[in-house]
Amino acid sequence: MIDFSEVAVQVDGYDLEGRSTSTAILRGITATLAEHRVAVIGANGSGKSTLLKLVNGLMKVSSGRVLVDGRDPARQAREVRRHVGHVFTDPGAQLIMATPLEEVELSLRSSVPRREERRERALAILETHGLARLANRSVHALSGGERQLVSLASVLAVDPTIIIADEPTTLLDLSNRILLSHAFDELEQQLVVSTHDLELAARMDRVLLIDHGRLIDDGAPDEVIARYRAMMSERAEASGEAGLPARDEGTGTKGAAARVGAPGQPGTGGTGGQMSPREPDHAGAGPTPNAAAVLASDPGARDDR
């Protein structure tokens, strides 16, 4: 169970004139994620990755609170990371050993000290995930999808209770996307996945929509995804109208998007959904002392996973 309460993340920096600035990346996020499978969707730069990084302490809140199975990931990072596995967009960044077998063995290093037993366990894990035939192949010779499955297997080898996956299908072709989403279907662990892959999002139990750092929609996948599509069509249309010659009327989806967040909006699936109008100024949340979001480097990640 993941609990976000009034979470805000701000990063401090400097503008071109050297004045200090403070930018809100996430604001006012309150949500309790108890569902088995949750997707986080939203445009590039909306704050999805930041939200996920809060769960294993890779980012820290500036205000508010995150609890992961009752633990604070900022204060109990080691403990939390033992229970939270992280699958990244680019499996190449995650896989550091020469072969899938060695990769899974590495994950088992602290839990299975004896080498022969570790090898057997690693082989068994690969077999469970249908990857035994790849055990001794060079990771460089694997397809993107195979690499992502090996990443998932090596994360699962640590026996986490929660899997965080940040855009895990973005670099994959369709057949590999299907493979990975089937692997996700099989997971016993809670899964929280950020994605632009709306087919993947539609398979989850609940979808959160992040926009300019705010949670603007939350509920049943079909409903949230439909409103997200309408909102994005509306924005694309608006930017097209601003920057390009006028388009043929009647082909757009105007009106549909205008209903997003309007009074009388149907419910959001009974999971505590909320819709709030987008604020025009994303960066306008004034400086706060002690507000630096710490992007922790993670030297001990392998031991913790």
Ligand SMILES: Nc1ncnc2c1ncn2[C@@H]1O[C@H](COP(=O)(O)OP(=O)(O)O)[C@@H](O)[C@H]1O
């Ligand atoms: N450590 C950081 N320092 C400054 N800005 C950051 C940092 N991390 C993320 N951002 C900014 O916060 C916004 C949200 O980023 P991110 O969470 O990566 O969005 P998404 O995953 O939805 O694309 C982006 O504008 C990004 O540039």
Ligand SMILES: [Mg+2]
């Ligand atoms: Mg991201």
